[in-house]
Amino acid sequence: MKRTVPLFISAITGFVLIGTAFIPKFVDWGNDAMAWFNLLAAFAFILGGGNLLKMQLQKISAQQPGWGYAAVTLIAFFVTLFVGLVKVGVHPNVKFPEFAWSGDYLQEDGAFWWLFEYIFTPLSATMFALLAFYISSAAFRAFRAKNTEATILLIIAVIILLGRTYASVWLTGWLPDEFILGDSGIKYSDFNLQNLSEVIMENFTTAGMRAIKIGIALGVASTSLKVLLGVDRSYLGSDQEV
């Protein structure tokens, strides 16, 4: 029973949503289903918070290596939650000055805004910026022309890297806007690095991505049908009946 009901709900909802593309009557039902989905997605935040608590508390209670980080995570979690929920430092809304909590939780100069602006934002940006350092180290140590494919990849990478900066103008901006071999339709300037990088992106990359996307779409369609028809039940967890 515990597996049959979710299977039934999935199948009905899935087929209704497919039906919205073909049957106008189904559109309203599909919208209702999506509204329910969005509500459930909001509850996922509570589940996520619960799961975070469980995992970190387990680490702390078992004194696993790095349990101190788990403690920091929990402290940060509770401080942020408290500051946001209680609206610390937030001034009441001018329309409702008698209600202390009527202000916006993200109000400028509020404690939550301060945490976001001066802790979360710089930390996130720093983590992302570290990529530049690791990429440069990896480029030096790993990007080797070991075979023909790697060499082609390397040449294309250099063209794109140069083509996306002003270096393309310095290096190839002087190429004349004249036809090669009379009226061949190809100009010298077509070979400047910015043009070359655009040609690579718009032709080769696009063609490759289209092929990948068509493949993914077919895979998604077949997997979805298996889920809706109850053939694939892996999303329900273990195969053992509970």
Next chain:
Amino acid sequence: MLDFLQHLDRRWIFLLMFIAVAVPLIMGTTFPEVPSDQVMAVFEAVDNLPDGSNVVMALDYDPASQGELQPMASAFTRHCAIKKHNIYFMTLWPQGISMIQNSIGILQDEYPETYKGKYGTKYVNLGFRAGNEGVIKLVVEDLKKSYSTDIHGTNLDNIPLTKNLKNIQQVDLLCNVSAGYPGSQEWVLYGSSPFDIPTVVGCTGVQAPIMLPYIPDQLTGMLAAIKGAAEYEQAIINAYPELESNPNAKEGLVRMGPQLVAHLLLISLILLGNVIYIWERKQGLHQ
């Protein structure tokens, strides 16, 4: 020398990258940009709309990608403000609320005559809703089923801009700035493509190849990475020279300096690495 380079401590490379990014940033070096056809398609999509058109601005990114995407979001906001468009802000990312506040700050500080004190009549902040593509599917069919109130809890029926808006099929343009999932691809798949909503996007460099196949049919145009942002800023400055004196309108252009030096450093490192590799092969260190 080659022996030294073979065992080069990676902290030297980190230091070089730091200098490559920091020096041009401190010096504020900029280079002239020529907007590409793709960027001009984005520019014209915003610019060709009659003044006061309705534009949805979906800002789906977080502070981690702010360095790459904020110049695009700011440029979209400025361009829409110059055209006095009505703007509907929304986000599918919880952290996106602060990104919307940045754009609203631009409207109020730089275009006070059009937007200051005009919340609800010239712009509205719908805020965040959970549900990823589920939210998109709903707002394109029935906005108020997903957003019954704006970010301040005001009923959409009491806001002049949203009172008569049934869904976002009724808007003139959808601008999306996205750092990943949910983002540009979902807006195209569930929003612009099935309902023919004119859409332009700005995305990170790694997302650009994913979005390229949708241009020009499902997607009018795309700003790819900081280069796209810089070209778009240049296109706006070319059309509206009064922005030339506004340093905030050149965020993307300023970041092209560090990008140039960092890319040249990367190419040098790749070439150097390969020289070492070839030397090692000659020494018989690789089979």
